Amino acid sequence: MSTAIEMKGLRYSASREFSIQDLTLKVPAGALYGFLGPNGCGKTTTIRLLLGLLRPHAGTVRLLDRALPAGLPDALARTGVVPDRPHLHRYLTVGDALDFHGAFYPGWDDKWARELLGEFRLLPRQRISKLSKGETAKLMLLLALCQMPELLVLDEPMDGLDPVVRRDVLTALLDYVSRRSATVFVSSHLVHELERFCDWVGVMDRGRLVVELPMEEFRNGNKRIRLARSASVEPSGAPFTLLAREHQAGEVETWAVRGWRPEMAGWFDQRGIAVREVTDLDLEDGFVELLRAFRAQHAGGEVPCSRQ
């Protein structure tokens, strides 16, 4: 199996104001896939479509090589899920939740579950309704991990957690991944959160997939280029993607680009434009510029251009 998750041409309309449109997404098996997007862009809706909690109006979904909805139970048996909101039965104790959850998964590792309980500093007798936000998050992750899944789907797992809890969650996650070579699909609106461990990234905005590429490329390919401005130069045909351009005082122009490689400086040379400086675009800045360019294209067609 080369693909853990595959969505093709997915359409779903939640309301008149918002819809998922022609979503095509592939998560390679064994990848640590970060699903990025601002709040309200459709990440959770996409995850719900992926897990069969919503039925798409068009398109197909394959989860661990099983077509949905027919193969859903089989796929879910090998998928650990941490949804965006706690979904546990609040009147249970931690121990009860483990026993109940474990009864449904043949691969459940009870020994490891008890070990993780200790690492997460959770007590079996604690009632779930009395757990803090961080403790609840840890418990949900514990339940997902101890199923020994091939695929982990995490919807904003670190949202609202303090740094200590975040570290615990991340450590457990990476530990599991390294042991089992599992695929991880994690959504977040925090770029830096995903940057640390994901090797693939997909960016979503307003119900559409903006871009899907290796994290290395996403991280390193975003640059800010300062150019000596001459006559206006059109970026058509450029080997990189222009995200934004900014005219500054004097004869200087700054371009934000994606997909930059050092040899591309020659393209400017051929046009008689001097490249004054190439700096790395901060990941978050790169993300913001990416979204801005995407929105501009879908609104009017032109790359945003600002003046100072």
Add this chain to the structure above:
Amino acid sequence: MLKAMIRLQWKACWHIVVTLSAAALALPIVSVRTGWRGTGEHLPRFLIELQLWGLFYPAMAAVTAVVLAAAIWASDRRGHHIYALLLPIPRWRYVLLRYLAGLGLLLPVVLALWIGAVIATASLDMPPGLRQFPHSLTAKFALALLLLFGLAFAAAAASRRALGIGFRLLGLFVAVHVAVILLDPGTNLIWRVVSALATWPGPFAPLGGRWMLIDV
């Protein structure tokens, strides 16, 4: 999985089950003790009073069914069934597990009623001409509870869409009933439907009839 489900539902509903069981235990005993004045000329009145007490058995079954069915599904409904949908079993199988585990919650109530019925009849010096039916009455109660629980369970498990369709159908039926009455005042559709449900072989026919712990 069934054991886990039974434990889950017991955790959610044990206090309700205990309360209902206490009521079920008391019902036959109270019904007999309040009317019993010994043998002789008091017996006809005792039997008539026992007939009236008989109404409490189907009522008790209805209350037990509705309360437990609602309690069983309360947590899932609060969580929009997300946990259930993420489990690696088909939806119908999850519902069946809930149902079977729910039957397990009904058992203590039925058992309590049976114990109460046995105690009630054993405490009396039964004159000739009267027969006792603690086992038969309990069995009828159990079967009535099974039916009513099924109905309440279905309503509690139904999706919003299904409930919406149900209410719309009900509204349509009422509208048709009103239209028919305007055209032909002698025809009462609602009464016909109620009659069909409440008379043999309708589902509610057995809920009427004799619910006599002691009878002639």
Add this chain to the structure above:
Amino acid sequence: MSKLTLLACSVLGLPAIVTAQDASAWRDSAYRITAELRVVRDSIAREESGMEEIARRPGLLVSATTKYQPIAAEVLARFDSTRRRWFGEAFPAAEGFRIVLRTGDRWSTRRRGGGEHSLMIIGLPDGEAASRVSPLVRESELRGPEEATRSFLDQFGRMMMGATGAPLPRWIPTGIPLMISDAARREAAMYALVTGDGPAQRDCVTGVLAACGYVLGLRESATPDPGAKYLPLARADLLLTALDLGGPGAWDRLPDAPGASIEAHLAAAAGMPPDSLLARWRNGLLALRPDHGPLDVPTIAILLGWSGLVLIGALGIARWV
């Protein structure tokens, strides 16, 4: 002496009671009853002034104030159909009788709360010498038309029994329960028949008609220590069974044998020999006895079958996606 005092005297049966020692006691009672009847007469007059006559039939008048008018006709219909079924067109006495029943919201002859809403049932013809007002009825607090109709029918039944010449009032001192349904009455009589544990009562169940005659208070027992007799309800049921079997005109045949035994009167009403009447009565009640307990095979089948269908439905409608 006022008319009311005269009325009181006739109620008390003046000639039989007066003795030298009791004269003052009698006079005091007469004055007391006079006062009570005056209250009744005055309150009737006051109420009648605010009431509207709803229906009048030969022998009957029903009046009501606004609130009870819609149901007054219903009360009359109910009374009439019951009266005709058992008594035909017979009435207690040609010279007049008066049973006055009023009902309202917590109303009584003594306490006049809520008297502006009333339903009045008056048995006619209503003469000045009306003498059969039952003190029980006068002092009752009647809560609603249902109770008023029941009370009226009970009084009417007593008066009818008294007018036959047969010793029925002594035989059924509690009166005939005309307002309860046939099914309820018969079931209660069946319970009395089947649960009796005296020797004669057991013999009646097994078919010894002489024993049935004894336990119903119709015959002397041929055996020593026959045990208890049945309650008046069973006797009332026998009377009404005889009237049912006799068809239209049965009540008129009831007093056809003056001086004869109660059994003969009943047989005359039913139009059959006494033993046949007793056998029909007994067999009819025994046929009401349930032949099985609370649960039988059809009930089990119905409940299990529908439960299965409901479960299938539940699995189908629990679609949350």
